[in-house]
Amino acid sequence: MSDYLPFIVFGLVSGSVYGLSAMGLVLTYKTSGILNFGQGGVTAIAAFLYYDLTRNSVPVPIAIILVVLVFGTLSGLVLEVVARLLARTSTANRVVGTVGLLLFCQSILVVRYGGAALPFPGFLPQGGFTVSGTLIRADQVITAAIALAAAVGIFLFFRWTRLGTEMRAVVDDPDLLDMTGRSPVKVRRTAWIIGSVFASASGLLIAPTSNLDSVLLTLLVVQAFGAAAIGRFTSLPLAYAGGLVLGLLTSLAPKWAPQTTLFQGLPLAIPFLLLVVVLLVTSKSKLKEIGRSVLSAAPATSRLTLNQMLGTGIVSVVALALVPVLVGAKLIIWSQGLTYVILFLSLSLLVRLSGQVSLCHIAFQAVGAAVMTHLGDVPWLAAVLIAGLAAVPLGILVALPAVRLAGLFLAVTTLGLGILMQYLGYATNPLFGTQLGRAASRPGAFGLDGDKGYYYVLLAFVVGTAVLVLSVERSRMGRLLRGLADSPTALVTMGAGINGLRVLVFCLSAFVASVSGALLAPLFGVIDATRFGWLNSLVVLTVLVIAGRGIIVAPFIAAALIQVVPGYVYNQTFQLYLPVFFGLGALLMAVAPGISGSALVPKRPRRRAGDRAPHALPPRAHHPKLVEVP
């Protein structure tokens, strides 16, 4: 027992912080319907802010008050406005918005403090006492006590105060609450402030053990997701308990798992595993998406004729074919750009055509690249195909439990998968292994292994992928997906199974992303896991959103934004600020429809002159769904 005691103590303490963070997440989600992926950003900024204040000789108690209460309150106020605007948009858009927020917070910290971890001064008393040979420090006791107090406090608050009752009411029926003369906005604002205060406090409490690392601090939101999942994203006490369970598991797992380097990442993978298990075993009726369901508008079919499209396509391809002649030594940048066009096309297929969001597309790309390095003996084309297919089982693994429930939970599991892959998956032998780098081959024949030759191979793949996406858009699948975006209810009552359709398009997207990785790998002498970090998945999503709505055009713009432009601009400040712009841009794009749609009078549907339309319905976003689609 005493063997385990240090781990149990450590687990309970870190679990307390996870619980605190999870309660903040659940509280804001259940009152506003917005699951805040950006909460980790708030946590990280709070910790860094404290670091800055104390370094500038602000006394510790005042710094704590400034960070937890003042910064927490202010960020809560801002977040409430963001959430209010996002609540009027589709699930995919809500995810993009808060993911943009996360990216913005994290990258602004990198701009300000650099990427390396900074030492965080412990501010709680370190003295302690010994229980059967294990030292229990005062700061640990205080941390656990704070979280417990918060949990009890929030529980009592809900039971006994008027505002708490109103908060429960706003969950059940905001319109009804509105009619009693109490403003749902006011109630939600309180929830966001409490949530942000919890998030800020958890940043101060976790930083002494994790140091000031903006990525690790941001990751706290994933621990919170895992803990919140145990409470089915709605129960506060269970979210707290979930935090403790998660803390114990992550602390004890390394003790049980084999002592190899492979399992070093296990603690970070546990929240994801927990999430998937909970999503798998929870019945649909128990885990519903909160908030008014707004369907994403289906993309209108392209109005270009086939000839116009063909013309545009040919001109673009000819222009791209001239690139190797014109750019000289910069060709590698353009070649990378082409592989990213393929990646973005896969994401575009998913996001634009089916309204689903993936936060792990870089992980799929990594799988393709890694598998490609193992297939040197296989004919080249076959190798690319096999490497592409390698990501499909992973796609099924995340999509299958999630699509049954709702788009939101798909986003959550994909984020978890991206992190799992980075900390646990990449180092396994079927992928990159523990070598420093692995080489992949280019096609051998016809001089295609030269840099110019390979560029044209990539161009051919880009054309092929664009044709694939276009034909999916115009195929039965495309029609069904557009139908799904407009009215899933109508589709099922006419005989189409829609869950399979969602998994199908997700797997197709994973396949194409993986192919892009397989094509990327041979560009370099050797390739390793470092370029496939989980945050990059968020970057590519935000860039695609910024690049516009065109299902084919946006991927080209996005690839230029993320690969070609930075390749030409050597300014380091510019490079550092890029993700800041991407995050902020995506956040603004996501809230924009909320701003334009905020007029009190719903927009009248567009009508042709001479139409008699006395009873025309407002656009569909304004009436909530009556029935749940199984």
Added chain:
Amino acid sequence: MTTAERVDAVTGGTGLRLDRLVVKFGGLTAVNGLSLDAPLGRVTALLGPNGAGKTTAFNVCSGLQRPTDGSVELDGRDITALSPQTRARRGLGRTFQKMELFDHATVRDNVSMGREAAMAGSLPWRQIFSTRREREELVEVTARALELCGIVGLADRRPVELSTGQRRLVELARVVAGGFSMLLLDEPSSGLDKAETQAFGEVLRKLVATTGCGILIVEHDMSLVMDLSDYIYVMEFGTPIFEGTPDEVRRSPEVRAAYLGTEGDE
């Protein structure tokens, strides 16, 4: 021979039957022991004021809502446990009071999807590809459905541009294209004026006459169902209170007391 007569003829089957259906939401009983028979080739109506549980009963029929007790039968087979899409593929089609149209597709594509959704079913390869023969069938079926419902002229418009009456016809054409043997129509006359309601009734009559399908209409408004239906069930607060032919319903004191009130004197 009119084109309408070539719409898929329905063969066999006995239609839809509900047996002592009960639906409870927590403490609230939305439907309390509803039994009804909606045979093929007939128009059956389920009448009741707002909040009587009609739409809930409909959602149970099409599988969007699980009943607390009781069963749903289609053509003599129990379908209570089947998914909505399976029921649809067995021949049960429906419309919605709040119309569920594909607002971003043309009217033609909306109607065509009525058949294509069932062709796609749940098998992956069927959801990806369509065969040439299927595409030809879609064109043909769509053209017939548009004509039967009299909306050929709207084929290239989008539903957001149309009036409620026109949208109702689009939704009807979509289930007509689906070739369902049993159609559930949820308050089709709501939002329509008198002339539109009458025209809609005409289309329904033509539909039953040419295809032999069965229709179950849920309505709170009397005007459409009284001269269209062969048989009427009346509900109030979730409980069935009367059934009979339109004439019997009109004469029934219970119905008059519970529901018709002032409207009955029209």
